[in-house]
Structure formats: structure tokens, C-alpha cells
Amino acid sequence: MSDAQPYDLVLTGDIVLSDRIVAGGYVAVRGETIAAIGEGAPPPAKQVADHAGRLVMPGLVDGHMHTSSSTGWPGIEGATASAAAGGVTTVCDMPYDVPDPVTSAALFRDKVEHVHRLSHVDMALYGTIRKDGGLDEIAAIAEAGASAFKVSTYEYDAHRFPRIDHPTMLAAFAEIATTGLMAAVHNEDQELVVKLTEAAKAAGNTSPIWHCRTRPPITETMADLEIFEMALETGAHVHIAHSSLARGFELAQIYRGQGAKCSGEACIQYLTMTEEDIVRLQGFGKCNPPFRSAAEVERMWGAMRAGIVSYVSTDHAPWPRPRKEYAGDIFAVGAGLTGMQSFAPLMYTLLVERGLPASVMARMCSEEPARFHGLNPRKGGIRLGADADFCILETGDFVFDERLIVDREDARWSPWHGRAMKARVAATWLRGAQIWDGAEVKAKPGTGRFVPRQHRKSALDS
Numbered sequence: 042m043s044d045a046q047p048y049d050l051v052l053t054g055d056i057v058l059s060d061r062i063v064a065g066g067y068v069a070v071r072g073e074t075i076a077a078i079g080e081g082a083p084p085p086a087k088q089v090a091d092h093a094g095r096l097v098m099p100g101l102v103d104g105h106m107h108t109s110s111s112t113g114w115p116g117i118e119g120a121t122a123s124a125a126a127g128g129v130t131t132v133c134d135m136p137y138d139v140p141d142p143v144t145s146a147a148l149f150r151d152k153v154e155h156v157h158r159l160s161h162v163d164m165a166l167y168g169t170i171r172k173d174g175g176l177d178e179i180a181a182i183a184e185a186g187a188s189a190f191k192v193s194t195y196e197y198d199a200h201r202f203p204r205i206d207h208p209t210m211l212a213a214f215a216e217i218a219t220t221g222l223m224a225a226v227h228n229e230d231q232e233l234v235v236k237l238t239e240a241a242k243a244a245g246n247t248s249p250i251w252h253c254r255t256r257p258p259i260t261e262t263m264a265d266l267e268i269f270e271m272a273l274e275t276g277a278h279v280h281i282a283h284s285s286l287a288r289g290f291e292l293a294q295i296y297r298g299q300g301a302k303c304s305g306e307a308c309i310q311y312l313t314m315t316e317e318d319i320v321r322l323q324g325f326g327k328c329n330p331p332f333r334s335a336a337e338v339e340r341m342w343g344a345m346r347a348g349i350v351s352y353v354s355t356d357h358a359p360w361p362r363p364r365k366e367y368a369g370d371i372f373a374v375g376a377g378l379t380g381m382q383s384f385a386p387l388m389y390t391l392l393v394e395r396g397l398p399a400s401v402m403a404r405m406c407s408e409e410p411a412r413f414h415g416l417n418p419r420k421g422g423i424r425l426g427a428d429a430d431f432c433i434l435e436t437g438d439f440v441f442d443e444r445l446i447v448d449r450e451d452a453r454w455s456p457w458h459g460r461a462m463k464a465r466v467a468a469t470w471l472r473g474a475q476i477w478d479g480a481e482v483k484a485k486p487g488t489g490r491f492v493p494r495q496h497r498k499s500a501l502d503s
């Protein structure tokens with residue numbers, strides 16, 4: 042097609058690239074793809090989206106979230122509507138689904154069909170293994186297009202979210218290494234957590250703060266060490282699914298220095314929430330790993346600035362509200378936070394508060410998660426040939442309101458309800474089509490597509 046022909050769509054605004062911001066710029070789109078990027082007067086197009094004065098960010102890629110942990114695959118519909126409203130155009134969905142986790146290529150393909158029917162945004166999918174193994178499915182799950190694998194050192198649920206014992210995990214890593222995909226690991230030490238929890242319960246210590254006290258930092262770092270030793274042994278890319286501690290990233294760096302493929306991500310809550318917040322939020326502030334001290338939040342930002350955090354995700358887990366209500370026993374409450382619709386506004390706000398540019402968000406919440414999940418160069422940035430996915434941020438003074446969450450009624454709660462935000466999502470574009478206009482989700486269930494991993498190149502090899 043000649044460049045003289047008008048583009049299908051032009052978006053104007055301040056274009057946020059991963060290394061700089063093009064003020065007064067434009068992005069031109071043909072079909073579903075970015076065809077030109079520039080500054081000054083935009084070229085002719087059939088449709089013009091004037092976002093002048095706003096930030097045109099790449100659509101966010103959430104590298105870690107759960108659509109179906111509490112409701113099964115029907116949960117895809119609401120969670121991805123919330124993603125559309127939050128400027129998140131690609132989500133990497135965890136495999137710990139109700140009633141069955143994604144442990145076979147057949148289940149994986151079934152889930153892909155549900156994505157094509159239910160999703161409002163594009164989705165990449167994790168696979169996992171059974172507690173008793175089933176490692177012969179690993180190659181087939183990778184072949185079916187999985188972006189990564191997930192396993193756990195801690196047992197949240199014996200069937201859905203099991204602890205994988207050391208021999209099985211070692212064998213699984215060896216098998217996963219042959220696929221080139223990363224193995225993301227839920228990192229908490231089973232024995233320590235169980236013992237500390239039993240002791241707290243026996244002593245009648247069941248108030249919210251005891252969630253933190255029964256999962257102290259050592260419970261995370263013990264698990265980090267085990268999985269990184271297994272990475273060194275097997276050559277697998279082993280990734281901490283959520284480090285609440287700067288030390289997790291420091292350990293990954295040490296192991297990389299010794300030739301292992303080790304990395305880790307931060308969830309956004311660990312960049313701002315502290316133990317005082319679970320006292321305030323009670324069950325609605327419970328997640329695993331738990332919130333840490335204010336000093337640890339500062340160390341996390343030190344790790345961010347040092348460039349040793351792989352990417353930032355949400356760990357979005359839209360539990361029904363009753364599962365989060367505290368009635369005297371914090372251990373009876375479901376672990377996990379909602380975070381999809383607040384992701385972009387909050388990340389932007391945290392960067393403003395820390396004096397960091399929006400390009401950090403383009404890198405840490407789009408480019409890097411896309412790279413770690415092998416979705417690049419199609420996803421993860423505003424560049425020629427990439428999918429035309431955008432998150433449009435209007436900056437100013439706003440307050441996050443959980444009642445505006447676009448998900449099923451009992452999932453409209455947020456630990457950030459009432460928080461001052463420096464931006465709101467004014468529009469979202471997915472492959473050249475508007476899916477959120479600042480008030481309403483324009484996408485329909487099925488607008489979103491499954492995005493298979495594009496290649497087997499490891500993010501740690503480049």
C-alpha cells in the first residue's frame with residue numbers, strides 16, 4: 042500500500058516511548074498495526090483521535106493476573122472488561138483456574154476457545170503442571186502457545202494451586218528448559234508459613250497484622266534460594282512471580298552473575314503498600330506475599346532504579362467481596378487484590394511521586410512484560426509493525442473510585458479506593474479500535490484474542 046493513501050487512524054498527543062516522550066506527536070495506523078510515528082502535523086487519515094495534551098502510552102501488558110481463580114473461565118469476561126477500562130490491552134493469565142488448573146494441552150486449547158468467546162482484550166496464557174507431575178504435557182503446552190509456566194513452592198489449594206515438591210520441580214525445570222519458556226514461581230516456604238500460622242492461631246492471634254507476621258521476609262527468600270539453585274542446576278529461566286523484597290531481585294542478580302537464568306517481577310502493591318495498610322484494609326489488604334515495611338518499599342524503589350526488577354505486574358485477583366471480608370480471622374480470608382483498573386493511574390501516580398518519567402511505565406508495564414512472555418515485537422511498545430494498542434492517560438488530580446470498576450458486581454472493590462491519582466485512563470485502543478472511551482467499554486466479549494508466544498528467545502539472552 043502506498044504511503045500517499047490516507048491512514049486508517051491517526052492518534053495525536055504526547056507519545057510515550059520506552060526511552061523518551063515525543064511531545065505533540067502522532068501515531069498512524071493501518072488496519073491493526075502501527076505504520077508511522079512522528080511529530081508535528083499528522084498525515085491524512087480516515088479517522089483522527091485527538092488526544093492532544095494527553096499521554097499516548099503503549100497499551101499496558103499485565104504479566105501476572107488471575108481471571109479464573111475464583112469463578113472459573115466465565116471470569117475472563119469481567120476481568121478483561123476491567124482491563125479495557127484500565128488501559129491494559131494484553132493480560133498474561135495465570136493457570137490456577139476453577140475447577141481445574143491448566144495442566145494439559147487439551148485444557149489449554151479449551152481455555153483459548155473461551156478467550157476467543159469472552160475476552161475484551163488480548164490474552165496470553167500460562168500453563169502449569171499437576172502436583173503429581175504430568176511433565177510429559179510441558180512440551181505440548183508450550184507448542185500450544187503458552188507464554189510461560191507457573192509453579193508454586195507453597196500450597197494454596199491441593200488441586201488448583203498445589204505445592205510442587207523438590208524432585209518434581211527439579212524435573213519440571215529441566216523439561217521447561219528445553220522449551221525456552223520461563224518458569225514463574227510463587228515463592229513462599231511451605232514449612233515456615235504453616236508452622237508460624239499454626240502457632241499464631243493457637244495463641245489466638247488472628248487479627249490482620251498476623252498475616253504479615255506469619256509470612257516474614259525469610260519465608261520468601263528461602264523459597265527464592267531453592268528455585269534459583271534449581272535454575273542453576275537445570276538451565277531453566279526461573280522467575281520470581283512476585284518479590285515483595287528488594288533482596289529477591291538482588292539474589293536473582295547474583296545468580297545471573299553465576300550463569301543462571303534468574304529474574305523476578307514486582308507487583309505494584311509492593312511499591313506502595315505497607316503493613317499499616319493491612320491493618321486499615323483488613324481482608325481487602327490480604328495478599329501473598331504480604332505487604333512489608335515502609336523501609337522495604339524504599340528498598341524496592343532502589344531495586345527499580347538499579348534496573349534489577351524485570352517488570353511490574355498487578356497479580357489482579359478479583360475475589361468475590363464476601364471472600365475478602367474479615368470477621369475476626371484473617372487466615373480465613375482469600376489472598377489476592379484487585380488491581381487491573383487502577384494499574385495505569387496508580388503506576389503513573391507513583392512515578393510522579395518519585396520524580397520519574399512516564400517512559401518508565403512504558404518500559405516496566407508494557408515493553409518488559411511483553412519481552413519476558415515472548416509477545417514482542419508484536420506487543421509491548423509504540424513501534425512500527427507492532428499492534429496498535431494504546432492507553433491514553435489524562436493527567437490531573439483524580440480520586441480512584443471502586444464503584445466505577447467494570448467487572449461483576451461482587452468484584453467492585455479495590456485496596457486503592459479513595460486514593461489520590463495523578464491520571465485517569467481517558468481511552469484505550471486495541472489493534473486500532475477504541476475499546477474504552479473514558480466512561481464505557483466499547484469492546485464486546487470476543488473482541489480480544491489469544492496471543493501465542495511469538496518466539497522462544499529468552500528475555501535474559503538478549
Ligand SMILES: [Zn+2]
Pocket residue numbers: 105106107135356
Ligand atoms: Zn498471582
